[in-house]
Amino acid sequence: MMDDLESVDKMAGDPAYLSRDNCEIVANKGGKLYFKPKKNVTSRPKGSQAWKDMIMEWLEKPKKFLREYHIRSIIEAMIWSFKCIVGDIVRCRKNKNILIEIILKKCVFNAVWYVRRCL
Numbered sequence: 001m002m003d004d005l006e007s008v009d010k011m012a013g014d015p016a017y018l019s020r021d022n023c024e025i026v027a028n029k030g031g032k033l034y035f036k037p038k039k040n041v042t043s044r045p046k047g048s049q050a051w052k053d054m055i056m057e058w059l060e061k062p063k064k065f066l067r068e069y070h071i072r073s074i075i076e077a078m079i080w081s082f083k084c085i086v087g088d089i090v091r092c093r094k095n096k097n098i099l100i101e102i103i104l105k106k107c108v109f110n111a112v113w114y115v116r117r118c119l
Helices: 020-028 050-058 062-071 071-086 094-119
Strands: 008-015 032-033
Touching: 008 062, 008 071, 020 032, 020 050, 032 050, 032 062, 050 062, 062 071, 071 094
Parallel strands: 008 032
Antiparallel strands: none
């Protein structure tokens, strides 16, 4: 998933994505990590400085860390809203048509939100 990206600014993820390998992948792309640590996590880097930096920020500045982490919640809510309005199935088979269908669904989604704000 990260192979196609040249750089990353920030990445937030739930504990399922928490691993030293994932921390290193994001850090190598220039990104700042905000994976929610599990209860039994340690700050021992085991070769991953990005891991240690993320855990230390979580321990030293928990409010800032959680504010950045919860951007994930906002994005997930937007994706859920999008799927509720336009559906979660892409019916087209060809790549070009898939792209067109997604763009049209985004236009419908934006139009629905515009109308809701105007009423």
